[in-house]
Amino acid sequence: xxxxxxxxxxxxxxxxxxxxxxxxxxxxxxxxxxxxxxxxxxxxxxxxxxxxxxxxxxxxxxxxxxxxxxxxxxxxxxxxxxxxxxxxxxxxxxxxxxxxxxxxxxxxxxxxxxxxxxxxxxxxxxxxxxxxxxxxxxxxxxxxxxxxxxxxxxxxxxxxxxxxxxxxxxxxxxxxxxxxxxxxxxxxxxxxxxxxxxxxxxxxxxxxxxxx
Amino acid sequence: xxxxxxxxxxxxxxxxxxxxxxxxxxxxxxxxxxxxxxxxxxxxxxxxxxxxxxxxxxxxxxxxxxxxxxxxxxxxxxxxxxxxxxxxxxxxxxxxxxxxxxxxxxxxxxxxxxxxxxxxxxxxxxxxxxxxxxxxxxxxxxxxxxxxxxxxxxxxxxxxxxxxxxxxxxxxxxxxxxxxxxxxxxxxxxxxxxxxxxxxxxxxxxxxxxxxxxxxxxxxxxxxxxxxxxxxxxxxxxxxxxxxxxxxxxxxxxxxxxxxxxxxxxxxxxxxxxxxxxxxxxxxxxxxxxxxxxxxxxxxxxxxxxxxxxxxxxxxxxxxxxxxxxxxxxxxxxxxxxxxxxxxxxxxxxxxxxxxxxxxxxxxxxxxxxxxxxxxxxxxxxxxxxxxxxxxxxxxxxxxxxxxxxxxxxxxxxxxxxxxxxxxxxxxxxxxxxxxxxxxxxxxxxxxxxxxxxxxxxxxxxxxxxxxxxxxxxxxxxxxxxxxxxxxxxxxxxxxxxxxxxxxxxxxxxxxxxxxxxxxxxxxxxxxxxxxxxxxxxxxxxxxxxxxxxxxxxxxxxxxxxxxxxxxxxxxxxxxxxxxxxxxxxxxxxxxxxxxxxxxxxxxxxxxxxxxxxxxxxxxxxxxxxxxxxxxxxxxxxxxxxxxxxxxxxxxxxxxxxxxxxxxxxxxxxxxxxxxxxxxxxxxxxxxxxxxxxxxxxxxxxxxxxxxxxxxxxxxxxxxxxxxxxxxxxxxxxxxxxxxxxxxxxxxxxxxxxxx
Numbered sequence: 001x002x003x004x005x006x007x008x009x010x011x012x013x014x015x016x017x018x019x020x021x022x023x024x025x026x027x028x029x030x031x032x033x034x035x036x037x038x039x040x041x042x043x044x045x046x047x048x049x050x051x052x053x054x055x056x057x058x059x060x061x062x063x064x065x066x067x068x069x070x071x072x073x074x075x076x077x078x079x080x081x082x083x084x085x086x087x088x089x090x091x092x093x094x095x096x097x098x099x100x101x102x103x104x105x106x107x108x109x110x111x112x113x114x115x116x117x118x119x120x121x122x123x124x125x126x127x128x129x130x131x132x133x134x135x136x137x138x139x140x141x142x143x144x145x146x147x148x149x150x151x152x153x154x155x156x157x158x159x160x161x162x163x164x165x166x167x168x169x170x171x172x173x174x175x176x177x178x179x180x181x182x183x184x185x186x187x188x189x190x191x192x193x194x195x196x197x198x199x200x201x202x203x204x205x206x207x208x209x210x211x212x
Numbered sequence: 213x214x215x216x217x218x219x220x221x222x223x224x225x226x227x228x229x230x231x232x233x234x235x236x237x238x239x240x241x242x243x244x245x246x247x248x249x250x251x252x253x254x255x256x257x258x259x260x261x262x263x264x265x266x267x268x269x270x271x272x273x274x275x276x277x278x279x280x281x282x283x284x285x286x287x288x289x290x291x292x293x294x295x296x297x298x299x300x301x302x303x304x305x306x307x308x309x310x311x312x313x314x315x316x317x318x319x320x321x322x323x324x325x326x327x328x329x330x331x332x333x334x335x336x337x338x339x340x341x342x343x344x345x346x347x348x349x350x351x352x353x354x355x356x357x358x359x360x361x362x363x364x365x366x367x368x369x370x371x372x373x374x375x376x377x378x379x380x381x382x383x384x385x386x387x388x389x390x391x392x393x394x395x396x397x398x399x400x401x402x403x404x405x406x407x408x409x410x411x412x413x414x415x416x417x418x419x420x421x422x423x424x425x426x427x428x429x430x431x432x433x434x435x436x437x438x439x440x441x442x443x444x445x446x447x448x449x450x451x452x453x454x455x456x457x458x459x460x461x462x463x464x465x466x467x468x469x470x471x472x473x474x475x476x477x478x479x480x481x482x483x484x485x486x487x488x489x490x491x492x493x494x495x496x497x498x499x500x501x502x503x504x505x506x507x508x509x510x511x512x513x514x515x516x517x518x519x520x521x522x523x524x525x526x527x528x529x530x531x532x533x534x535x536x537x538x539x540x541x542x543x544x545x546x547x548x549x550x551x552x553x554x555x556x557x558x559x560x561x562x563x564x565x566x567x568x569x570x571x572x573x574x575x576x577x578x579x580x581x582x583x584x585x586x587x588x589x590x591x592x593x594x595x596x597x598x599x600x601x602x603x604x605x606x607x608x609x610x611x612x613x614x615x616x617x618x619x620x621x622x623x624x625x626x627x628x629x630x631x632x633x634x635x636x637x638x639x640x641x642x643x644x645x646x647x648x649x650x651x652x653x654x655x656x657x658x659x660x661x662x663x664x665x666x667x668x669x670x671x672x673x674x675x676x677x678x679x680x681x682x683x684x685x686x687x688x689x690x691x692x693x694x695x696x697x698x699x700x701x702x703x704x705x706x707x708x709x710x711x712x713x714x715x716x717x718x719x720x721x722x723x724x725x726x727x728x729x730x731x732x733x734x735x736x737x738x739x740x741x742x743x744x745x746x747x748x749x750x751x752x753x754x755x756x757x758x759x760x761x762x763x764x765x766x767x768x769x770x771x772x773x774x775x776x777x778x779x780x781x782x783x784x785x786x787x788x789x790x791x792x793x794x795x796x797x798x799x800x801x802x803x804x805x806x807x808x809x810x811x812x813x814x815x816x817x818x819x820x821x822x823x824x825x826x827x828x829x830x831x832x833x834x835x836x837x838x839x840x841x842x843x844x845x846x847x848x849x850x851x852x853x854x855x856x857x858x859x860x861x862x863x864x865x866x867x868x869x870x871x872x873x874x875x876x877x878x879x880x881x882x883x884x885x886x887x888x889x890x891x892x893x894x895x896x897x898x899x900x901x902x903x904x905x906x907x908x909x910x911x912x913x914x915x916x917x918x919x920x921x922x923x924x925x926x927x928x929x930x931x932x933x934x935x936x937x938x939x940x941x942x943x944x945x946x947x948x949x950x951x952x953x954x955x956x957x958x959x960x961x962x963x964x965x966x967x968x
Contacts, residue, residue: 027267042258046271049260053269056262085295125753127800128346131451166847 027054028063028195035071044075048093055096062100062110063195069093069113070197076120083120090117104147109197111144112153119161137161152186153197155179156204163207173211180208242306245279246313248272248292256317259294264301282306296320296677319677321634327680327707330715330749330758345425350417353841354854355891355916357948359412360423361402364442365858366839368760368794368811369427372860372887373832375925375939377402377410380832381427382762383790383817384439384741387726391442392434394525394563396579397645399621403507403533404555404585408925408939414509414531414557421447427794428743428762429717432668432684432701433627433641438723438741438766446561448523449478449515452956456482460950461490481512497942502596503536503552522566522574531557538592541611542937543930547591547599549611554586571631575641579623587615607931616652619727621645632671639684640669649727658731662692664724670701678707688738690724695737697722712750719743725770725782733782740767754801763791769821774868774876780823788819788827808842823868825878831926834860834887852895860887867929867936879933888921908954916946 031054035047048071055064069090076086090113098110115137122133141161144154159179165171187201248259255276262269263282270280282288285306290313292300297317304311345353345363356362361379364370371380378386391401393415405411422445434441450469458465467482489504511529518524536552563577591599591611601608627641645664650657670684682703689696703717722738729736742765749758769786792815800807814836818827829835837860845852862883869879893914899907917923922944927936 023267042271042274045258049262049269049271050267052260053262053267057265057267089295168847168850 024054024058024061028067031067032195035067038071038074041075041078041080044071047071048075052093060100062097062102062106065093065097065100066109066113066197067195069097069110069117070199073113073116073120076116083124087117087121090114105151108144108148108151108154111140111147112151112157112197114140115144115154115157119157150186150189152183152190152204153200155183155186156200156207159183159204159207163211177208177211180204180211184208240308241281241283242285242308243279243281243310244268244290244304244306244313245277245310246315248276248278248294248315248317250297251316251318253316256294256297259292259297259315259317261315262291262293264289264291290315292317296322321636321674321677327678327705327713330705330713330747345423347417347420352843352852352854352893352895354856354893354914355858355889356856357412357893357914357916357946358417360415360417360420360442360444361413363417364425366809366811366841366856367425367427368796368813368837369440370813370837371832371834371863372837372858372889373925374410374887374923374941375408376832377405377412379440379442381440382792382794382813383764383788383815383819383830383833385830385832388438388723388741389440389442390434390437391444393444393527393561393579394446395433395575395577395627396561396563396623396625396643397436397621398559398579399581399619399647400557400559400583403531404553404557404583406535406537406551406553408928409942414529414559415444419446419527420444427760428764429701429703429719429745431682432670432686432699432719433639435666435668435686435688435699435721436664436723438721438739439764446513446525446527446563447515448525449475449517450480453478454954454956456952456954458484458950458952460948461494462486462488462948463950475517477514477516479512479514481510483510484508491947495943495945495947498940499537499539499942500548501535501537502550503534505533505535507531507533518566520567520569522564524562524564526560526562528558528560530559531555538596540937541591542928542935543608546594548593548596550590550592550596552586552588555584557581557583573629575625575627575629577623577625580621582618582620584618585616587613587617589613614652614654616650618650620648622647634674636671636673638669638671640667642667649731651727651731660692660727660730660734662690662724662730664688664690680705688722690738692730692734693724693736693738694734695724697738697740709750711752713748715745715747715749717743717745717747729770729772729782732780736770736782737768737784739769739784739786741765742767754799756796756798758794758796760794761792762794763789765789766819766821769819771820772822774823774870786819786821786824788817788821788830790815790817790833792816805847806842806844808840810841811837811839813837823876824866825868825876828866828878828881829864831863831865834863836861850897852897854893854895856889856891858887858889858891862886863926865927867927867933869933880929880936882927884924884926887923887925888919889916889923890918890921891916892918906955908956910952911950912952913949914947917941917944920944 031047031050038044038047048068051064051068051071055061055068058064072086072090075081076083094110094114098107101107101110118133118137118140122129122137141154141158144151159176162171162179163173163176183204187204192198248256250256257272257274257276259272260269261272261278263284266282266284268280268282268284270278272278287303287305290302290304292315294317296319298320300315300317350356350360350363351358353363353366364379365372369382373380376386379389380386381389391398402413403411424443426441430441450471453469453471455468463484463486465482465484467480469478469480471478486507487504492501492504509529509531513527515523515525533555536550538548538550541547541549559581561579566574568574589611591608593599623643623645625641625643627639629637629639631637643666647662649660666686666688668684668686670682673681684701686699699720699722701719703715705713705715707713721741721743724738725736743762745760745762747758747760766788768784769788771783771786772780774780792813795812796809798809815833817829817833819830820827839856839858841856843852843854862885864881864883866878867880868876870876896911899909923941924938926939928939929936
């Protein structure tokens with residue numbers, strides 16, 4: 001009977017917790033689905049805001065902020081986005097995500113995001129910014145690899161950076177190819193759980209095809 | 213018992229679940245919708261609306277509309293955020309009915325977004341967006357040969373004066389433009405020069421991270437410049453430690469920069485030796501150099517970051533030069549004028565920039581410079597022997613002289629800056645210049661000491677991000693002339709669209725007479741200029757277009773009233789005006805890897821000053837000037853090619869004589885032919901893109917005036933005025949080749965480890 005009473009007493013708390021986490025999972029899933037179908041800058045902005053709302057309400061989850069940043073970063077490659085406005089927003093979200101991330105592997109994902117944010121800012125004026133934003137992008141990549149040497153997304157991003165650099169400047173297809181290969185082998189070994197980031201495999205494969 | 217209790221529990225759980233779930237899922241959803249606008253009623257797309265501490269919310273669409281549903285009830289908080297606006301919160305009570313909200317966000321004043329006054333000034337920095345000229349631009353502008361002033365001469369508002377150094381800006385003479393390093397005046401920014409041959413600036417563009425070239429209407433912080441200021445801001449800390457060497461037939465140099473491991477301090481030193489002997493042997497010069505020009509220069513610096521984020525910087529440079537040349541005498545083709553010049557210059561600058569907290573910032577600066585020139589001139593015959601003249605041609609004896617000129621300047625300066633409400637701020641400061649000058653002409657010595665003090669206060673007021681005003685005033689007192697002045701300055705900027713703005717500026721500017729005049733009399737006052745400027749600018753990261761119109765008046769300019777051949781009276785009865793338009797367009801976007809800019813200046817200016825007999829167009833002012841600067845980098849070749857073409861219409865020249873009755877008159881005048889110059893330069897950077905390269909090599913070559921155009925800058929007249937001699941550059945073309953190598957200790961890895 002004691003157990004029963006205890007159960008009755010704790011049940012609402014427990015159920016509430018279950019419902020709560022179910023609610024979190026549901027909202028994340030819904031937003032990730034929205035993210036997948038978002039195409040325009042406005043849609044990606046809305047997805048990002050929705051993730052921020054989840055993050056702000058939950059207060060302990062790093063992933064909502066991570067995906068909020070990823071949505072802005074996805075928008076950041078589009079022509080109508082001013083990286084000097086967009087990237088600082090991504091960086092703020094990265095700071096929030098990194099503060100809540102508990103493992104090195106999680107933090108490593110945040111650095112992939114930081115790399116893209118800095119790269120986008122560099123691309124505004126590469127000739128004068130490679131020393132500042134370009135260096136920040138490289139630094140983020142290195143730090144990310146330090147935290148998790150098996151993060152496939154970092155190799156993919158490194159490959160993309162080399163792919164976009166002229167051969168004369170130490171880049172080119174030949175330099176990028178082994179990085180895409182490495183990324184793909186790591187993607188194949190990756191077993192993402194929950195809402196862990198899992199993007200990049202198809203893109204890496206497509207890029208590798210361009211290197212052949 | 214067990215089964216029974218399990219049964220009860222199952223029922224209870226089901227019941228509780230229903231209660232709980234109904235709380236979340238069965239409650240009637242309420243619609244919350246509305247519109248987000250700014251304080252002027254314009255819709256704010258992409259504002260984020262959130263029901264605080266819930267997942268519910270929406271992002272405003274392109275019309276500022278938003279709509280979402282929620283299951284929450286009771287008292288809740290709506291929170292709205294949008295970049296550039298102050299966050300907004302409102303308490304709402306959610307019942308059963310839809311809620312409609314009209315939300316108005318207040319603009320957040322933001323230094324990065326706020327408009328800045330651009331009237332009159334070209335801001336240039338290496339890291340700022342949309343810079344006009346970076347130090348690399350200075351080095352790769354064909355014809356500049358890494359001289360800051362030469363590169364600035366490709367911007368509108370400047371004259372193509374080749375026979376004198378200095379920036380001749382918008383109808384202003386060279387000495388009316390001043391250079392400042394880290395806030396304090398540079399007394400001798402150029403190497404000492406020989407008459408009719410301009411010299412280079414003393415400072416390398418790579419010392420500076422930012423340059424502001426103001427062609428008028430500048431801040432009350434700066435005084436003693438009638439037409440223009442060039443504000444140079446030195447680099448804080450170098451990117452990395454390195455050792456550099458430069459090798460060229462003209463110059464040999466070596467230097468180092470050492471950055472401390474913790475990136476908190478650095479020091480550096482360098483030395484350069486220039487000897488043009490070999491070059492002049494290969495490329496014929498019109499003058500006969502009997503002492504080959506030699507220049508020694510050394511510099512040293514240290515920089516220390518303070519705990520609270522400030523920085524202390526010290527820079528010193530020492531220079532020594534010696535040269536001698538003979539040119540034909542304008543009064544007799546059988547005679548030559550042998551001119552020699554020896555110069556010693558030592559410049560020191562220390563500055564301290566600190567954040568004092570509580571919105572206060574401080575900038576302290578001190579500098580000391582000493583400059584000594586020894587000029588001698590001797591009239592010589594065809595055998596290069598000195599020649600004396602009898603009193604019937606007494607003026608020829610005036611051509612034999614020995615002049616010594618020593619200028620010492622000590623300066624102290626303090627500027628404080630206090631943040632006011634929003635991003636508005638007030639700045640005030642004081643400076644004190646102690647200048648001591650000694651001038652000897654043959655055996656006569658004259659001394660001049662001046663205590664000049666200046667105080668200014670200036671408010672930067674941002675009414676919105678789109679409207680800014682700068683209001684300031686400056687007070688100055690010069691002890692040598694016992695005169696004070698008050699100079700008001702005002703400028704406004706209004707953003708008219710994305711990256712576009714209109715600015716206006718007004719200001720009064722005072723400058724004390726030149727030392728060469730004060731040596732003879734100190735019974736004169738400040739000279740004065742008044743500027744009115746209107747500017748339109750549109751820019752983004754890759755293109756900039758600006759057009760500026762101005763009107764200036766000059767009052768109280770120094771007039772020299774000749775009393776005899778070599779003696780004048782001085783007074784402030786001179787005056788003049790300048791009006792014109794400057795246009796500038798730079799484009800890095802239209803053609804890939806191709807960067808070009810176009811400058812055009814029109815100026816209508818007249819002055820009655822110095823020995824002019826009436827209001828005349830000054831001899832340094834051309835009516836139309838245009839430059840086209842092009843740079844193309846070929847990544848496949850690792851090579852860059854640069855070309856600059858400059859054109860200016862002819863400049864006037866005058867000859868004034870005294871007639872038999874002692875009256876001074878304009879005996880002859882004319883206009884030189886137009887000026888043309890096409891310059892090329894190229895750089896080859898083999899180390900580019902090599903990761904982990906230990907050395908970085910740049911090979912550089914340039915040719916000035918490729919087409920060999922015979923430039924005529926002006927004319928010198930014989931004593932009688934019967935004969936005139938063209939003032940031309942010492943050689944048609946100038947060639948330079950050089951190799952610059954740096955060996956670096958890359959500390960970027962340290963930077964990564966320390967910063968992350």
